[in-house]
Amino acid sequence: MPTRSPRTRALAALVLGCCAAVSARAADVALARLDCGGPPAPVSVASFSDTMEHPELTLQLVYSCYLVRHGGRYLLWDTGNAMDGSPSAPKASLIEQLARIGVDPAAVEFVGVSHHHADHTGQLASFPKATLLIGQGDWEALQATRAPAGMSAGGFAAWRAPFAPWFAGGRVETLSRDRRDVFGDGSVQMISLPGHTPGHHGLLVRLAKTGNVLLTGDVTHFHENYRSDGIPTWNTSRADSLASLDRFRRLAANLGATVIIQHDPRDVAKLPVFPDFAR
Numbered sequence: 001m002p003t004r005s006p007r008t009r010a011l012a013a014l015v016l017g018c019c020a021a022v023s024a025r026a027a028d029v030a031l032a033r034l035d036c037g038g039p040p041a042p043v044s045v046a047s048f049s050d051t052m053e054h055p056e057l058t059l060q061l062v063y064s065c066y067l068v069r070h071g072g073r074y075l076l077w078d079t080g081n082a083m084d085g086s087p088s089a090p091k092a093s094l095i096e097q098l099a100r101i102g103v104d105p106a107a108v109e110f111v112g113v114s115h116h117h118a119d120h121t122g123q124l125a126s127f128p129k130a131t132l133l134i135g136q137g138d139w140e141a142l143q144a145t146r147a148p149a150g151m152s153a154g155g156f157a158a159w160r161a162p163f164a165p166w167f168a169g170g171r172v173e174t175l176s177r178d179r180r181d182v183f184g185d186g187s188v189q190m191i192s193l194p195g196h197t198p199g200h201h202g203l204l205v206r207l208a209k210t211g212n213v214l215l216t217g218d219v220t221h222f223h224e225n226y227r228s229d230g231i232p233t234w235n236t237s238r239a240d241s242l243a244s245l246d247r248f249r250r251l252a253a254n255l256g257a258t259v260i261i262q263h264d265p266r267d268v269a270k271l272p273v274f275p276d277f278a279r
């Protein structure tokens with residue numbers, strides 16, 4: 001019977017340790033899309049182009065949220081429209097959708113928001129125990145004590161309301177670096193993509209079978225704008241927006257990633273229909 005030297009055993013352990021960890025990591029990550037509402041009818045997207053590229057274009061848009069399962073841990077990415085009875089509200093709340101797969105809201109460890117706009121934060125307060133991951137620039141904007149120019153007092157209060165649990169001492173992590181490796185193994189990373197708002201982020205999810213997936217946040221809103229570097233008139237920085245689009249496109253190419261534009265219904269079918277997960 002062959003015996004192995006201590007050195008060979010150590011090497012074997014290293015190799016096995018490496019590969020077991022890698023395959024366990026890859027197999028452990030899954031991604032699902034949750035319905036988060038959206039406008040009930042096509043809307044004019046003229047204002048989504050500061051170069052007046054498509055003045056007559058109307059498009060149906062959707063609001064999308066995503067659940068990332070990493071082993072037994074969960075990240076919820078964006079929380080969509082509030083359950084406010086408006087035509088843009090989803091048919092089922094995030095809590096109801098998660099209940100279909102037996103996930104208690106308290107089991108959501110992280111809630112990450114691409115940015116601070118209401119169509120991404122509406123149901124945030126349903127997860128008050130989660131650690132909020134948000135770009136520092138967005139968090140700082142939310143600290144304003146008065147409504148920014150063009151926002152009513154009521155609108156200002158409504159904009160800040162979803163963040164109440166974290167203003168009141170909930171766990172919040174403000175992100176100011178290039179990326180945030182959510183679970184510490186590189187499989188799920190929030191990527192800094194400022195410009196739409198000061199602290200805007202996208203999300204990279206690396207799946208074993210599906211491959212790399214990039215969720216846009218609102219670095220772009222629909223295919224036509226993505227193709228032409230279209231920048232909405234209300235973005236906080238045109239220069240940052242262009243740089244972020246450039247970064248996003250290069251990331252997608254280098255990683256061979258599936259790009260999912262969160263507001264574009266043409267991208268919904270890139271993931272399985274909930275409650276199924278991409279793996």
Ligand SMILES: [Zn+2]
Nearest residue numbers: 117119120218
């Ligand atoms: Zn949006």
